[in-house]
Amino acid sequence: MSTLFNAPREVVFCKKCVMSNQRPASIPEFRHKPNREGAKYLKINKDGICDACKHGDRKNEINWVKREKELIKLLDKYRKNDGSYDCLVPGSGGKDSAFQAHVLKYKYGMNPLTCTWPPILYTDYGYDNFKNWVEIGGFDNIVFRQNGKVMKTLTKLSIENLLHPFQTFILGQKNIAPKIAAKFDIDLVFYGENEAEYGNPIADNSSSLRDKSYHTMDNFDKMYLAGLPVKELIDNYKLTKSDLMTILPLPYEEFSKTNIQINYLGYYLRWIPQEAYYYAVENTGFKARPFRTQGTYSKYNSIDDKIDDLHYYTTYIKFGIGRATYDSSQEIRNRHITREEGCALVKRFDGEFPDKYFEEIMNYIDLDPSKFNDLCEKFRSPHIWKKENGKWKLRHTVNRTGTDD
Numbered sequence: 001m002s003t004l005f006n007a008p009r010e011v012v013f014c015k016k017c018v019m020s021n022q023r024p025a026s027i028p029e030f031r032h033k034p035n036r037e038g039a040k041y042l043k044i045n046k047d048g049i050c051d052a053c054k055h056g057d058r059k060n061e062i063n064w065v066k067r068e069k070e071l072i073k074l075l076d077k078y079r080k081n082d083g084s085y086d087c088l089v090p091g092s093g094g095k096d097s098a099f100q101a102h103v104l105k106y107k108y109g110m111n112p113l114t115c116t117w118p119p120i121l122y123t124d125y126g127y128d129n130f131k132n133w134v135e136i137g138g139f140d141n142i143v144f145r146q147n148g149k150v151m152k153t154l155t156k157l158s159i160e161n162l163l164h165p166f167q168t169f170i171l172g173q174k175n176i177a178p179k180i181a182a183k184f185d186i187d188l189v190f191y192g193e194n195e196a197e198y199g200n201p202i203a204d205n206s207s208s209l210r211d212k213s214y215h216t217m218d219n220f221d222k223m224y225l226a227g228l229p230v231k232e233l234i235d236n237y238k239l240t241k242s243d244l245m246t247i248l249p250l251p252y253e254e255f256s257k258t259n260i261q262i263n264y265l266g267y268y269l270r271w272i273p274q275e276a277y278y279y280a281v282e283n284t285g286f287k288a289r290p291f292r293t294q295g296t297y298s299k300y301n302s303i304d305d306k307i308d309d310l311h312y313y314t315t316y317i318k319f320g321i322g323r324a325t326y327d328s329s330q331e332i333r334n335r336h337i338t339r340e341e342g343c344a345l346v347k348r349f350d351g352e353f354p355d356k357y358f359e360e361i362m363n364y365i366d367l368d369p370s371k372f373n374d375l376c377e378k379f380r381s382p383h384i385w386k387k388e389n390g391k392w393k394l395r396h397t398v399n400r401t402g403t404d405d
C-alpha cells in the first residue's frame, strides 16, 4: 500500500500514550517539500513505547534542583543592570510564554524584552490574553505586524500545496526571535519547550540549546515556502525577496557574527502545561477559551489563532492524528489522565470538523470551501484511510475500531 509524505507504512500506536508512529517530527518549515523529503516520524521503540513517553519518564529522573542551579548560573552570566534588556522571550501571551517571561522577570530578576509574531487570524480571547500579558504581567513587547498581503498569499499556497494552514505562523514564530535579538543586541533568547517533548528525536532534548538548523539558513535560493522553491514564488506570485525574507530565518553568516544563544527554558525548569496555565491565570490575567476547542476537549492550549483549529484538522487528514490525540497524549505523559481516558477522548473528539471559524478562514484566503474539501481528498494517504460506502474511515485507530484492525 502506498504512503504519502514518506510516512511509515505500518501504523503502530504507543502502548503508553495514544500517539501513533505517523506523528511527524518537526522539520524546519523552510525545507518542507510536498513529499516531506527527509522527514522523520515518531519512533516507537521495541518495547512499544514512543520516544515522547520515554522522554516523559526521563523527566521524572532529572534532578531539577540541579538544573535550576544551572539556570541561575546562566542568567547570572547574562544579567545586565545598566537598564538594557538581557534576554528575549518570544510568545503570544499564551500560558507558556506568560509563564516564562514572568518567572524570568519576577523570580530570577532578569530584564526580558518580549516579542510577538501575531496569529494569522486573532481570536478575541487570544488578543485579550496578549494584552493582559503585557499589561498585567508588565513587559515591554515588540509586535511584528506582517505584510498582510504576503501572509494571505503564502497561507493560501501552503494549504494548496501542503494542506498546512499554519505554516506561515510557525515560520514567523520560530524565526522572529533571533532577528529581534540581533537588532537589540540581546544575547540570550528563551523558547519554552523542546520539540522532543512531543516526539522529535530524543537526542535533541539532551541539550538546553536549540539546533541552529531551525533558525538560520545557508542559501536563500534553496529555501522552500508553502512547498514551493522561493524562486518560483518570486517568478509566479509577484512576491519579492524582501517579502519572503520576513518569514525566513537569519542567514547563517549574520547569525554567526552574533553571540546569540537560543535556549529552552523547559530544559532547566520542570514544564507542565497545566501548571503553566494556572500560573498564567494567576499572574498575567490569562483566560481560557470560553468554550471547548473543536477537535479536542481542552480550552487553554493554543487558542489565539482561528487557523489553529483547522491546522489540527489537517493533521487528522494527513496523519490520522487529531487534536485530541495530541492533547491527551501529553496529559497521559504528565499523569493527569489514564490511557483509557485518553482513548475515550480520542474516540469522542478526534477529527471533529472545526466549523466555527471555517468560513471566515476561507473568506480570508479567498478559497472556495468546496476546494478545501477537494484538497483534503488529495491529502488522505491510502495507508491511513479507506473509503467504505462512500465514507472515509481510518484503517487503524487507537481504539482498534479501524477498518483494518
Ligand SMILES: [Zn+2]
Pocket: 014, 015, 016, 017, 018, 019, 049, 050, 051, 052, 053, 054
Ligand atoms: Zn507514547
